[in-house]
Amino acid sequence: MDSNHILKETVSKKGLIFYYSGSGNTKLACEYISQNVHNIQLELCNIVKINEIPDLDLYDFIGFATFTDFFGQPFLFKDFINKLPIQKEKMAFILITHGSGMFGNALRHLSKRVRKRGFKVITGFALLTPESYPPANVRGIGDVNNPKEKHMERFDNFISDLSEDLNNYFRNGGEIRKRSINTGLFNTLIGFTIGNLMHSSTRARKDMGEKFVDETLCKECGRCAKGCPYDAITLNPKPQFDMTKCYGCWYCYNHCPEKAIYTEKFRGVGHYPRPNDQLREKLIVS
Numbered sequence: 001m002d003s004n005h006i007l008k009e010t011v012s013k014k015g016l017i018f019y020y021s022g023s024g025n026t027k028l029a030c031e032y033i034s035q036n037v038h039n040i041q042l043e044l045c046n047i048v049k050i051n052e053i054p055d056l057d058l059y060d061f062i063g064f065a066t067f068t069d070f071f072g073q074p075f076l077f078k079d080f081i082n083k084l085p086i087q088k089e090k091m092a093f094i095l096i097t098h099g100s101g102m103f104g105n106a107l108r109h110l111s112k113r114v115r116k117r118g119f120k121v122i123t124g125f126a127l128l129t130p131e132s133y134p135p136a137n138v139r140g141i142g143d144v145n146n147p148k149e150k151h152m153e154r155f156d157n158f159i160s161d162l163s164e165d166l167n168n169y170f171r172n173g174g175e176i177r178k179r180s181i182n183t184g185l186f187n188t189l190i191g192f193t194i195g196n197l198m199h200s201s202t203r204a205r206k207d208m209g210e211k212f213v214d215e216t217l218c219k220e221c222g223r224c225a226k227g228c229p230y231d232a233i234t235l236n237p238k239p240q241f242d243m244t245k246c247y248g249c250w251y252c253y254n255h256c257p258e259k260a261i262y263t264e265k266f267r268g269v270g271h272y273p274r275p276n277d278q279l280r281e282k283l284i285v286s
């Protein structure tokens with residue numbers, strides 16, 4: 001019997017990661033974390049269209065992971081966290097993914113929101129990934145090869161610190177060392193300037209604007225309506241968009257297999273429906 005096996009038997013701690021992933025980068029990063037935190041069972045919970053909030057008392061610590069949306073957190077994720085029952089210092093970590101390096105307030109505000117629900121945020125990380133925002137892809141922002149080697153090294157260090165801290169706490173009764181959550185000067189500045197000016201619940205909606213369907217391409221498969229995180233699409237039998245519900249997340253645009261959905265400015269370009277090969281190679285989950 002190897003030492004890992006013995007530890008698995010003696011440490012029966014459980015964690016849960018709540019995640020929101022529009023195109024799969026964040027989900028993949030969470031799977032990678034769950035594979036690399038040792039001796040602790042980590043479950044993943046997709047918050048999109050969740051029926052019931054799991055009983056948090058069944059878990060020893062919680063992770064919160066989302067993509068960056070206009071220098072902040074997506075409305076859906078904020079809303080979900082705001083509905084969680086208040087905790088008494090349950091341990092938590094946070095993760096954001098971002099495509100351009102400009103994540104502004106996303107990490108800092110996520111930490112604040114989670115702490116407001118009574119969680120004790122012990123650490124957090126911002127992972128640079130390929131870009132999923134079609135307008136940015138069209139403009140050549142975001143590198144398909146992200147994360148580069150040095151970013152991957154930092155991500156691996158983050159996970160091994162998390163793993164060590166949790167094991168030290170659960171197995172040895174040691175103190176949890178609160179690690180500083182590094183936003184970096186650049187993102188602090190963006191957060192205080194354009195981040196504060198630009199991010200609002202309706203900003204992304206306005207930015208994406210009206211959506212149209214190329215009826216010659218649409219096969220009425222329903223994928224857009226089924227996947228829309230904000231239930232803003234009905235099929236009749238082609239998609240109809242309710243702009244009062246839409247938050248401009250680009251899910252429908254990115255995921256339509258026929259590329260039939262378009263906006264005033266973008267048509268048939270810049271789609272990112274799922275993690276690219278480069279990212280999958282780096283975050284291989286066995």
Ligand SMILES: Cc1cc2nc3c(=O)[nH]c(=O)nc-3n(C[C@H](O)[C@H](O)[C@H](O)COP(=O)(O)O)c2cc1C
Pocket residue numbers: 020021022023024025026027066067068069070071072097098099100101102103129130131132133134204248249250
């Ligand atoms: C609507 C939208 C807004 C975005 N805003 C930002 C942003 O402000 N800064 C940034 O670096 N990346 C931004 N991105 C890129 C994503 O955060 C990034 O590609 C992320 O890894 C996508 O994760 P996912 O595949 O889990 O959805 C945005 C993407 C979308 C779809």
Ligand code: SF4
Pocket residue numbers: 213217218219220221222223224225239255256257258259260261
């Ligand atoms: S995903 Fe595309 S093809 Fe399918 S119903 Fe929506 S617009 Fe039509």
Ligand code: SF4
Pocket residue numbers: 208227228229230231232233241245246247248249250251252253
């Ligand atoms: S209609 Fe499209 S862009 Fe708007 S919220 Fe739904 S999936 Fe996102």
